Amino acid sequence: MPSFNLHQTRENGGDTFFKRQQERRIAYPHIVDPHVVGLAPGTEILATHLIKEKGPRVVSIWGMGGLGKTTLAKQVYHHGDVKRHFDCFAWVCISQQCQAREVLEEILTKLISPTNEQRQEIAKLKIDQIAERLWNTQRERKCLVVLDDIWTSGAWSSLQVGFPMNEETESRILLTTRNKEVVLYSDKKGFLFEPQSLNDDESWELFEKRAMYGMENTNPKIYEQKKELGMEMLQHCKGLPLAITVLAGLLDRKDTVDEWTTVHKNIDAYIRRGTDLGPNSRGEGYEGVSWWLELSYDNLSYHLKLCFLHLAHFPEDYEIPVSTLTKLWMAEGFISFAPAKEMEDVSYRCISELVGRCMVQVGKHGSSKKIKTCRLHDLMRDLCTLKAKEGNFLHIINYSAAAEIKPTPNDRVRRLAIYLDKTVDRYSLGKDENYGHVRSLLYFGRGNHYLMNSKVLRSLFKNFTLLRVLKFEFMNGRELKLPDEVGNLMHLRFLSLKDSMIKAVPSSIANLVCLHTMDLRSRYGYIKIPNRNVFSKMEKLRHIYLPKHHSAREKRLLFATEAVNLHTVVNIGIQGSDLDDFIKLTNIRKLGVITFDEGEKKLKGTNIIFKHLQSLSVDSRFEDLAIPWNRVLSCPNIHKLRLRGHITELPEDLLCLKNLTKLKLINFGDLKDDHIKVLEKLPSLRMLFAWSGNFPAHLVCSEGGFPFLEFLSLYSLEFKEWKVEKGAMPSLCRLHIEFCTLEAVPDGLQYITTLKELTIGAMLPEFFSRLGEGGEDFYKIQHVQSVIITNNKRIYGMLNFVFLFSYLFFAVCNQCLFLLFRAD
Structure with missing residues (x-):
C-alpha cells in the first residue's frame, strides 16, 4: 500500500505558507510611499527625539495593525536631519518567529558594510561573538537601528544582548510594534509615539x-x-x-x-x-x-483568544464597561486558571493586554487611571465576529435588522447575543425551539429599553436550563416579576437585571448557589426581596448590587460565611452593629451602605479597619443624620468616596486618605470656608463632584490648592462669588457648572492653562451674556479649547411654559369655584 507521507506534505505546505507570509510582511526601507497623508507632525516629533543630545535610547511607534507605523518609520528613516546625524543605518523586519542570530547578523552586516571576506568570517561566528561586535560598533559610531514589526518582549529579550542599553552612546533604536509590552520592556525611559487614525x-x-x-x-x-x-x-x-x-x-x-x-x-x-x-x-x-489584523489574533494565547472572541457579543460602537466585561469572562470560565482571590485582577490584566496589543481601544479612564470602558475598532470588530462565527463561538440574533435570522437547534451554539428593538415579537424566542444547550444569553436593547412581561420570562427560564450567564437589563413592563422558575438555573454564574422594572425577587433565587455576580440595581421604584437569608447559601458570590429601594434595606441581610471572596456589596442597609458582618470579608473592595442610625452616638464597630476597601459609598437617608466620619476614616486605602448626607464637619483626619482620587458630595447641606480648605489639601484628589448643597457665599480656592484636581463638577449649588487665586487648581482639565446661583466665572480661570473643556448649563441669562465674545468675562475663558453651553433659552422657555400653564390652571380652578359658590 503506497504511503503519501501526509505529515511531511503538511509540514512542507506549512513552511511554504509561512514563507509567503513572511515575504508579504517585509517592508523595504528604500521603497518610500509617495502617497502619505497626516504623517508630517509625527515625523518631526520622532526625528527630534532621535537626534536629541542625551535623548532616549529607544524611540517606539506603537499602534494597531494597518495604522501606518512602518510607513511613518520610513519617513523618519529618510528624514534629512536623521540622515545627517547618524553615521550608519540598519533596517530589519522582525517576524513573529524571531531568529535572534540571523537578526543580529543582519544588523551588524548593514551597519559595517563588510567585504565578501568579512561576510564569510561573520557567518562563522557564534551568536555571542556577533552580539559583542554589534555592541562595540554601536558604542564607537552613531548608529540608527530600526526594528520593524517586533511582536513580543521575548523577541526583544533575545536581541538586547547586541545593544549597549546601559551605557552612554549616541546610537539609537527606532522600533515599531503592536504590543505595548515590548515598548515598556525595551526601555521604560524611552519615548513612545502612538499614531492616530486619519480624520x-x-x-x-x-x-x-x-x-x-x-x-x-x-x-x-x-x-x-x-x-x-x-x-x-x-x-x-x-x-x-x-x-x-x-x-x-x-x-x-x-x-x-x-x-x-x-x-x-x-x-x-x-x-x-x-x-x-x-x-x-x-x-x-x-x-x-x-489578513493583517488576523496576525494579531494568531499571536494571542488561548485564553486571550477566548476573551477577544467574547467581545463579538457587543453591538457595533458599543461602549463596553470593563467592570461588567471582566465579570462575564470570569463567569464563562475564561479566567479559571487564576487563583480564586486574584480572578478580578487577572481578568483586568487580560483587557489591559488586549489594549496593549492594540486589539481593543480604550473608551474612558476612571479616576484611578484604570480602564473604565473599552470598544472595538469597526474593522477589528469585523475580524472578531468573523472568527466567532467560524468557530461557532457565538450566534447573534438581530431583531433590529431588516432580516431576522435564527439559529436552529442543530447549531448547538453555546452563546447567544440578542439585539432587540421595540417592534419585534420577542415572545417567539425559546417558544418552539430547544435551547437547552445554550450556556450564555446576553440581551441588548435598541436605545437600551425594551418591553417584556412575566410570561416571557417564565418561558425563558424553562427553556434555557443550563445557562451560566444571563444579562437581561433595561426590561420594561407592567407589574414585572421575576418568576419562581429562575431558581431552576442552578448553573448560573452571572445574573444582571440592571435598570429593569422588576417589582419582586422570588425566594427561589436562593437556589442559585453558583452565582458569582448578581446585579439588581434599579432606578425604578421599589423591589421586594423575600427575606434576610436569601443570599446566605451563595458561597461563591463575589459581586452583589442591590437596588437603592428594596424591602430588605432595613433588615440585617446575611451572607454565606464561606463567601470569603466577596468583593462588592452595593446598596445594603445597615445599622452600626451590622459592620461586624463585614469584618470577616477581608477581600471586600467596594462597599455601598445606606445608613438608618438615628445619630452618631449610637454607632458601633468604630474600631473596625477595612484595609482592602477601595471604594466606599455612604448614603444617609434621614435629613438630620450626619455623615458618619468614623466609618469613612476606617477605610485608609480607598480611592473613591461617595457621601450623601449632611456634612457638619470635614475632619483634618480626612487628609490621611492618601489614595483618595475621586470624591462625590451630594445633598451635603452647608460647606464652610474651613471645609473647603480641607478639601483643597487632599493629596491625590483628581475628581470632585459637589451636587445639591450650599457653598460659602464668597468661595475662595487658595494658591496651591487642589494641586492634582483634573475634573470639577458643580451642580445645583447656592453661592454668589467664586475666587480662584493664581496657582490654584494647576492641573484642572475639565470644569462643569450647572444650575448654580453663581453670578460670574472667576478671574483665576485665565491662569489655568491646562483647562481644555468648560461645560455650562441652566445658569442665569446674565451669566451667559458675560461669557460671549465681546462680553466682560470672555477674556477669562478665551484660552479654553472647548466651551459647551447648553441651550439656555430652551430651558427658560420650558420654565416659562410651566409657569404659564400653572397660572392658567389655577385661574380656571378659581373661576370654577367662583361659579359653584355663585350657584349655591
Missing part, C-alpha cells in the same frame, strides 16, 4: 491620491458620481490607512461607475479580503485588512 479630510486626501488622481480632468459627471460613492465607502474604513489603501487599490483598477457601485454594495467584504469577490477571484487574501 475625514485626511482620509479623503489619501483616497483621492490613490484612487482618483487626475480623474477630475476627465468626465466631470463621472468624477462626481465616483466621488460620492468614494466618500460613502470611506466611512467603512474608520480612518485606518491600510483600509483606505486597500479600498483605493481595488477601485483604481475599476473604470466604470457600475464597477464602483458593485464594490459599494459589498464594501465590508471587499475591504476585508482586498480582492474581487466570487469563486474565481485572484489572490490568497494577503491584500485585505483581515
Whole structure:
C-alpha cells in the first residue's frame, strides 16, 4: 500500500505558507510611499527625539495593525536631519518567529558594510561573538537601528544582548510594534509615539491620491458620481490607512461607475479580503485588512483568544464597561486558571493586554487611571465576529435588522447575543425551539429599553436550563416579576437585571448557589426581596448590587460565611452593629451602605479597619443624620468616596486618605470656608463632584490648592462669588457648572492653562451674556479649547411654559369655584 507521507506534505505546505507570509510582511526601507497623508507632525516629533543630545535610547511607534507605523518609520528613516546625524543605518523586519542570530547578523552586516571576506568570517561566528561586535560598533559610531514589526518582549529579550542599553552612546533604536509590552520592556525611559487614525479630510486626501488622481480632468459627471460613492465607502474604513489603501487599490483598477457601485454594495467584504469577490477571484487574501489584523489574533494565547472572541457579543460602537466585561469572562470560565482571590485582577490584566496589543481601544479612564470602558475598532470588530462565527463561538440574533435570522437547534451554539428593538415579537424566542444547550444569553436593547412581561420570562427560564450567564437589563413592563422558575438555573454564574422594572425577587433565587455576580440595581421604584437569608447559601458570590429601594434595606441581610471572596456589596442597609458582618470579608473592595442610625452616638464597630476597601459609598437617608466620619476614616486605602448626607464637619483626619482620587458630595447641606480648605489639601484628589448643597457665599480656592484636581463638577449649588487665586487648581482639565446661583466665572480661570473643556448649563441669562465674545468675562475663558453651553433659552422657555400653564390652571380652578359658590 503506497504511503503519501501526509505529515511531511503538511509540514512542507506549512513552511511554504509561512514563507509567503513572511515575504508579504517585509517592508523595504528604500521603497518610500509617495502617497502619505497626516504623517508630517509625527515625523518631526520622532526625528527630534532621535537626534536629541542625551535623548532616549529607544524611540517606539506603537499602534494597531494597518495604522501606518512602518510607513511613518520610513519617513523618519529618510528624514534629512536623521540622515545627517547618524553615521550608519540598519533596517530589519522582525517576524513573529524571531531568529535572534540571523537578526543580529543582519544588523551588524548593514551597519559595517563588510567585504565578501568579512561576510564569510561573520557567518562563522557564534551568536555571542556577533552580539559583542554589534555592541562595540554601536558604542564607537552613531548608529540608527530600526526594528520593524517586533511582536513580543521575548523577541526583544533575545536581541538586547547586541545593544549597549546601559551605557552612554549616541546610537539609537527606532522600533515599531503592536504590543505595548515590548515598548515598556525595551526601555521604560524611552519615548513612545502612538499614531492616530486619519480624520475625514485626511482620509479623503489619501483616497483621492490613490484612487482618483487626475480623474477630475476627465468626465466631470463621472468624477462626481465616483466621488460620492468614494466618500460613502470611506466611512467603512474608520480612518485606518491600510483600509483606505486597500479600498483605493481595488477601485483604481475599476473604470466604470457600475464597477464602483458593485464594490459599494459589498464594501465590508471587499475591504476585508482586498480582492474581487466570487469563486474565481485572484489572490490568497494577503491584500485585505483581515489578513493583517488576523496576525494579531494568531499571536494571542488561548485564553486571550477566548476573551477577544467574547467581545463579538457587543453591538457595533458599543461602549463596553470593563467592570461588567471582566465579570462575564470570569463567569464563562475564561479566567479559571487564576487563583480564586486574584480572578478580578487577572481578568483586568487580560483587557489591559488586549489594549496593549492594540486589539481593543480604550473608551474612558476612571479616576484611578484604570480602564473604565473599552470598544472595538469597526474593522477589528469585523475580524472578531468573523472568527466567532467560524468557530461557532457565538450566534447573534438581530431583531433590529431588516432580516431576522435564527439559529436552529442543530447549531448547538453555546452563546447567544440578542439585539432587540421595540417592534419585534420577542415572545417567539425559546417558544418552539430547544435551547437547552445554550450556556450564555446576553440581551441588548435598541436605545437600551425594551418591553417584556412575566410570561416571557417564565418561558425563558424553562427553556434555557443550563445557562451560566444571563444579562437581561433595561426590561420594561407592567407589574414585572421575576418568576419562581429562575431558581431552576442552578448553573448560573452571572445574573444582571440592571435598570429593569422588576417589582419582586422570588425566594427561589436562593437556589442559585453558583452565582458569582448578581446585579439588581434599579432606578425604578421599589423591589421586594423575600427575606434576610436569601443570599446566605451563595458561597461563591463575589459581586452583589442591590437596588437603592428594596424591602430588605432595613433588615440585617446575611451572607454565606464561606463567601470569603466577596468583593462588592452595593446598596445594603445597615445599622452600626451590622459592620461586624463585614469584618470577616477581608477581600471586600467596594462597599455601598445606606445608613438608618438615628445619630452618631449610637454607632458601633468604630474600631473596625477595612484595609482592602477601595471604594466606599455612604448614603444617609434621614435629613438630620450626619455623615458618619468614623466609618469613612476606617477605610485608609480607598480611592473613591461617595457621601450623601449632611456634612457638619470635614475632619483634618480626612487628609490621611492618601489614595483618595475621586470624591462625590451630594445633598451635603452647608460647606464652610474651613471645609473647603480641607478639601483643597487632599493629596491625590483628581475628581470632585459637589451636587445639591450650599457653598460659602464668597468661595475662595487658595494658591496651591487642589494641586492634582483634573475634573470639577458643580451642580445645583447656592453661592454668589467664586475666587480662584493664581496657582490654584494647576492641573484642572475639565470644569462643569450647572444650575448654580453663581453670578460670574472667576478671574483665576485665565491662569489655568491646562483647562481644555468648560461645560455650562441652566445658569442665569446674565451669566451667559458675560461669557460671549465681546462680553466682560470672555477674556477669562478665551484660552479654553472647548466651551459647551447648553441651550439656555430652551430651558427658560420650558420654565416659562410651566409657569404659564400653572397660572392658567389655577385661574380656571378659581373661576370654577367662583361659579359653584355663585350657584349655591
